[in-house]
Amino acid sequence: MNVLVVGGGGREHTIIRKIKENPDVETIYALPGNGGIAADAVCVNIGAKDIDGIVTFAGDHKIDYAIVAPDDPLALGAVDVLNAIGIPAFGPNKKAAIIESSKVFSKNLMKKYGIPTAAYEVFHKAEEAKAYVETCKIPVVIKADGLALGKGVIIAMTREEAVAAVESIMCDRVFGDSGSQIVVEEFLEGPEVSVLSFTDGNVVVPMVSSMDHKRALDGDQGLNTGGMGTIAPNPFYTAEVADRCMKEIFVPTIEAMKAEGRPFKGCLYFGLMITKDGPKVIEYNCRFGDPETQVVLPLLKSDLLTIMQAVSEGKLAETAVEFSDGAACCVVMASGGYPGSYEKGHAITIPEDLSAEVFVAGAALKDGKLVTSGGRVLGVTATADTLADAVAKAYENVEKITFEKAFYRRDIGRRALEVK
Numbered sequence: 001m002n003v004l005v006v007g008g009g010g011r012e013h014t015i016i017r018k019i020k021e022n023p024d025v026e027t028i029y030a031l032p033g034n035g036g037i038a039a040d041a042v043c044v045n046i047g048a049k050d051i052d053g054i055v056t057f058a059g060d061h062k063i064d065y066a067i068v069a070p071d072d073p074l075a076l077g078a079v080d081v082l083n084a085i086g087i088p089a090f091g092p093n094k095k096a097a098i099i100e101s102s103k104v105f106s107k108n109l110m111k112k113y114g115i116p117t118a119a120y121e122v123f124h125k126a127e128e129a130k131a132y133v134e135t136c137k138i139p140v141v142i143k144a145d146g147l148a149l150g151k152g153v154i155i156a157m158t159r160e161e162a163v164a165a166v167e168s169i170m171c172d173r174v175f176g177d178s179g180s181q182i183v184v185e186e187f188l189e190g191p192e193v194s195v196l197s198f199t200d201g202n203v204v205v206p207m208v209s210s211m212d213h214k215r216a217l218d219g220d221q222g223l224n225t226g227g228m229g230t231i232a233p234n235p236f237y238t239a240e241v242a243d244r245c246m247k248e249i250f251v252p253t254i255e256a257m258k259a260e261g262r263p264f265k266g267c268l269y270f271g272l273m274i275t276k277d278g279p280k281v282i283e284y285n286c287r288f289g290d291p292e293t294q295v296v297l298p299l300l301k302s303d304l305l306t307i308m309q310a311v312s313e314g315k316l317a318e319t320a321v322e323f324s325d326g327a328a329c330c331v332v333m334a335s336g337g338y339p340g341s342y343e344k345g346h347a348i349t350i351p352e353d354l355s356a357e358v359f360v361a362g363a364a365l366k367d368g369k370l371v372t373s374g375g376r377v378l379g380v381t382a383t384a385d386t387l388a389d390a391v392a393k394a395y396e397n398v399e400k401i402t403f404e405k406a407f408y409r410r411d412i413g414r415r416a417l418e419v420k
Helices: 010-019 051-060 071-075 078-084 094-101 103-113 126-133 159-171 239-259 293-299 304-313 387-398
Strands: 002-007 027-032 065-068 120-123 140-144 153-156 182-186 192-199 204-206 215-217 221-224 229-232 266-275 278-285 327-335 357-360 363-366 369-372 376-384
Touching: 002 010, 002 051, 010 027, 010 293, 010 304, 010 357, 010 376, 027 051, 051 078, 065 078, 065 304, 071 078, 071 094, 094 103, 094 278, 103 120, 103 182, 103 239, 103 278, 120 126, 126 159, 126 182, 140 159, 153 159, 159 182, 192 239, 192 304, 204 239, 229 293, 229 387, 239 266, 239 278, 293 327, 293 376, 327 387, 376 387
Parallel strands: 002 027, 002 065
Antiparallel strands: 120 182, 140 153, 140 182, 192 204, 192 266, 215 221, 229 327, 266 278, 327 376, 357 376, 363 369
């Protein structure tokens, strides 16, 4: 069986490692992949947004199944065009991917169907938005409507910051056309929880919960990043909270998308906040999160490819999805300077005797050697029976890996371990 995986980061490396466990898989192609993924798949230099290139390659190489992992190709309709040439693919079609590609759509969907989320207003004109933030309650959250590499959200702690955020997104277009309209929403407080879920459009099966660490520095300080580490499970996601989420958020969302003529098949990511009034949706993503995938999939006991095929075929209800009772911790090793400017091309040394998995996000091959090529370079993931042991094991392995100007947070999982 020939499998194609679209994407080239740590999330895709994790997915590829997991589907390699299926004995029916012969060849895995990664488009474009990266220097580390090349050890587990055949990397082909076709970009994730090159839909024509992806479809041509898939047809020419007799691909039996495709997995479209990043948001951009999903929003561009990669699954639609693969399906159109007879190739089954994991991921939502373009109509369903709008749940992430337009925050205005997703907020209006939640409002229409009574799914708990923050109160909000939508603005198409900068002057109207600036007038609103001059009088609304502060802090306030300002979001670009479209995709922005996970960075199109600004939490404004003062009115000056709120006005500056509106100008930055709508006037300066720091996120491009994603800022043509914005959502200004109520600032919620409480612990955040990420829940990835499999859904075939009819049933939804949540995966083990996780906790992301977005800020660059220890103590949740510094600039926002794509994620500096994750742990699973999230201790704030209790059985009671999980039950409420299933009844009030997960099932209603799947039913809402179906009612809108946009049935969602694939991985639907629920970004949640556990407020004093109960769980509320902060955001939806139409794909596996990164780096949440790096702690969730290592805990999956069932066969990932089998589950994905069941999702595509609408047979998820009859398919086993089982996770281990243990815990996982992923520590991201980044290039010095990230999320700002950083150097590339530093040699990476990874010992062979590690007791953790290393998922490669931003590295290339140069003369057969792995060198840094991105801001987030590696995700080092350890699993254990307890979270404390998983955290300790992850850091023990991180300390054995070296590259010049490497930096990482030293408190991944600390907040979770403090929960009584």
